[in-house]
Amino acid sequence: MNDTGMPVSTPDILAARPPRNIVDPQRPYAFLVEPECDDRRRVVDVATVFLTNRECPFRCLMCDLWKNTLRERVPPGAIPRQIDYALARLGPARQIKLYNSGNFFDPQAIPRADYPAIASRLRDFERVIVENHPRLCSDHCLRFQQLLAAPLEIALGLETVHTAALRALNKQMTLEDFARAVELLTSHDIAVRAFVLLNPPLVPPGAGVQWAVRSVEYAFSLGATCCSIIATRPGNGIMERLEREGLFRQPALEELEQALADGLALGRGRAFVDLWDVARLVRCNRCGPARLERLRQMNLTQQVLPDVPCSCRQRPAE
Numbered sequence: 246m247n248d249t250g251m252p253v254s255t256p257d258i259l260a261a262r263p264p265r266n267i268v269d270p271q272r273p274y275a276f277l278v279e280p281e282c283d284d285r286r287r288v289v290d291v292a293t294v295f296l297t298n299r300e301c302p303f304r305c306l307m308c309d310l311w312k313n314t315l316r317e318r319v320p321p322g323a324i325p326r327q328i329d330y331a332l333a334r335l336g337p338a339r340q341i342k343l344y345n346s347g348n349f350f351d352p353q354a355i356p357r358a359d360y361p362a363i364a365s366r367l368r369d370f371e372r373v374i375v376e377n378h379p380r381l382c383s384d385h386c387l388r389f390q391q392l393l394a395a396p397l398e399i400a401l402g403l404e405t406v407h408t409a410a411l412r413a414l415n416k417q418m419t420l421e422d423f424a425r426a427v428e429l430l431t432s433h434d435i436a437v438r439a440f441v442l443l444n445p446p447l448v449p450p451g452a453g454v455q456w457a458v459r460s461v462e463y464a465f466s467l468g469a470t471c472c473s474i475i476a477t478r479p480g481n482g483i484m485e486r487l488e489r490e491g492l493f494r495q496p497a498l499e500e501l502e503q504a505l506a507d508g509l510a511l512g513r514g515r516a517f518v519d520l521w522d523v524a525r526l527v528r529c530n531r532c533g534p535a536r537l538e539r540l541r542q543m544n545l546t547q548q549v550l551p552d553v554p555c556s557c558r559q560r561p562a563e
């Protein structure tokens with residue numbers, strides 16, 4: 246039991262884990278190019294390289310990113326080689342995301358001696374996006390920024406502004422930590438992207454959309470330029486347990502649709518929903534594919550598009 250009343254501790258989170266995947270320190274575990282709406286509202290191709298590296302030292306309740314990580318630090322030179330491997334196989338892209346299932350500025354994840362070699366491989370991109378924990382934002386971000394030819398953007402997990410839920414997530418971060426990180430980065434011209442969870446545990450039933458939108462609004466108010474809303478998912482062992490115990494409920498597709506529409510309506514910055522694996526939320530095969538496509542188009546156009554009509558949608562009670 247932690248201080249939020251959530252009956253889960255770090256050892257419980259670790260004990261519930263299914264086995265991790267076998268990954269190769271010399272290869273990224275995935276890479277792809279996909280379109281995204283950029284800060285000038287153009288749709289541009291963005292390469293994402295999912296780097297293989299040592300597991301993040303935090304133990305967030307909802308995290309399943311450790312599945313594609315290693316127990317050991319990668320040797321110097323491995324990360325640049327992984328980037329080379331992906332870039333040799335990917336089509337052209339204007340921007341690049343280096344996502345490492347953790348924190349780019351954790352030296353146990355990405356060896357600092359590799360920063361120049363990494364930066365040299367990113368010369369042709371118009372923007373470089375990495376992810377990091379707010380408490381690991383420091384001068385090292387600025388050092389890496391100075392090595393880059395392109396602007397740097399750092400994606401930070403805000404997760405939620407519901408403070409009890411945030412504590413229960415075991416992220417070891419307060420809203421003040423998040424605000425401090427955004428201030429440090431934006432004051433040095435590093436753009437901030439925020440990740441926000443829809444329906445994390447402890448957010449009251451029925452209030453998931455409202456808290457997600459409040460979280461997006463908070464990130465924008467601090468200076469984030471875009472927010473990506475993520476439907477909290479099971480898959481790491483402990484979340485399934487919480488689901489069985491009624492302490493966690495995956496959002497419905499309607500809630501994800503509403504959260505994006507409300508996030509866009511704020512008019513404060515770009516709002517996205519993370520479409521990875523959201524097909525699991527489809528309950529009706531008649532409208533499901535069209536609704537996912539609508540979300541994809543809303544991400545790209547940053548416009549709220551008309552609802553997809555279907556007989557499965559019941560009129561809310563008057």
Ligand code: SF4
Pocket residue numbers: 301302303304305308309310311346347348378402416
């Ligand atoms: S900080 Fe990010 S990568 Fe690390 S455990 Fe938390 S959610 Fe996972």
Ligand SMILES: [Zn+2]
Pocket residue numbers: 529530531532533555556557558
């Ligand atoms: Zn339907």
